[in-house]
Amino acid sequence: MRIQVGIVGAGPAGLMLAHLLHQHGIESVVVDTRTRDEIEGTIRAGVLEQTSVDLMTATGIGDRVKQQGQVHHGIELRFGGQGHRIDFADLTGGRGVTIYPQHEVLKDLIAKRLADGGDIRFGVSDVRVEGVGGDSPTIRFTEGGTEQVLHPVLVAGCDGSRSTTRFLVPAPKPRQDHFRQYPFAWFGILAEAPPSSDELIYAHHENGFALVSTRSPTVQRLYLQVDPNDTPTDWPDDRIWQELHTRVSGEGARILEGPIFQKSVLHFRSFVCEPMQYGRLFLAGDAAHTVPPTGAKGMNLAIADVYVLSRAMAEYFAGGETGALDAYTATVLPRVWRAQHFSWWMTSMLHRMPEASGFDLNRQRAELDFVTRSRAGRTLLAENYVGTPLD
Incomplete structure (x- = not known):
């Protein structure tokens, strides 16, 4: 099966990428070893930045988050027996965050992709990505006891913190793994x-x-x-x-x-894979970086990654231009490191160290x-x- 983009992983990064690519007229196939019930039933926290909510709304998946999400315009820091409110609305020109669990975001994305005729392969096994350093990458997997082979032009590794696609980026050079485990x-x-x-x-x-x-x-x-x-x-x-x-x-x-x-x-832990690309493979979300949850950045970073990646892929398929794809890592890394710093700062300021x-x-x-x-x-x-x- 020949396709434009093969996406490994049906988490926030993979599903949002497939959704955004569809907005550009680019079709993809998403594969994941988990079943749909497993993906939608894994309860995880969700704090959506204003820009993430705006993007969901602008691309047609914002109805439920607007109806059911809880908009917060501040948080409280407590220490020494007293609370101190950080007023987001006053300090950021009226912006805030929306409390909306990650599994609900995934439900919205899955429902939208299937309604749009998208191809998501749930519950597959033996996923293998090959040839990303050349001109003819493949994604092999077993579905219903039969081996399937995809021939994508580009591959997106969106398979989470336990990623296998990450290790297709050559190591130790030029890849640099930046890692910190918290005690x-x-x-x-x-x-x-x-x-x-x-x-x-x-x-x-x-x-x-x-x-x-x-x-x-x-x-x-x-x-x-x-x-x-x-x-x-x-x-x-x-x-x-x-x-x-x-x-x-x-x-x-x-x-x-x-x-x-x-x-x-x-x-x-904190982790960054640098670079986030190799040949025809591009990493996004937790496959490329993880942050401690203190800063509420994980899902928002995934959305920001694929926003940039979808536009770069659209430019490539529209006219063969590779500039934006070549610059993908350099474009997204500054945001990744800002989020790493903020998450580390919040963590180190609030936690008691051993x-x-x-x-x-x-x-x-x-x-x-x-x-x-x-x-x-x-x-x-x-x-x-x-x-x-x-x-």
Whole structure:
């Protein structure tokens, strides 16, 4: 089967790329080893930047996010027993973020692609990408017990943080892997409870970081910084609630409890693959870079990557111009590194590091105090959190 673009991975990057390419009149085939139910049923957080929502709306997949997404115009930083609001609307000219889970974005993208006649191959196996360094790449996979072969002109590696396509970029030169593993994890819960706050709360405490997030009016998502070796069995419900009350304590704070129906431990890291392309292969999303979730950048970076990549591919198929494709890595990397810096900064400012001393805790509080008191500090945080324009 000869196609214009073969896309490996039906996550946010792969599905959004297929959708944007269709807007340019370019058809693609998406392959993924997961079933549709697995993709749509994996519950993950979702904070969409203003530009991501605008792009979804402009390309015809914004109805549900407009109806069901929760628009937030600020967050609260808590430390020393007090809350300090970062007013996005005031600091960024009225912009904000939308709370809308990643699996709901995927449902919207899948429904739209299938309605548009798109080709998505769910639940395949033995996916192999070959020949990307030459003129005739192939994507081989098994579907229904039969080997299938795609002959794409271009290949997009969008297969997530456990990517196999990433390793088709030659190493160690010219590829550079930039990697940082963090010495703690997040313990996340889903609870049937009303919201504890109208906006997200990022709490710094000597016991460790806590995040009060939300999913819906009846389901809340909350996180605690824990040891990376902890398991859900180490955290009975009573201990979870006690620690949340302790870390999000003080003036104006409240944690509303409810039945906990999901527990998980999230390990995270920072990673950048450079370059993000080789021959006819182009990486996007978590296949090319991952960030700690503190900055809420992962899905937005994936969307920004494929926005640039779809335009470059459209230019190539329209007239054979390769300039934008050749410049893909150089075009997207500045945004990737800005997001890495912001995510690292938020993480290092709010989390208790192992073996932290009183000096370290007081230094963090001094930094938080400066950020929240200074309009320049609040603006720096707000502008990075709501995101910069795609162009």
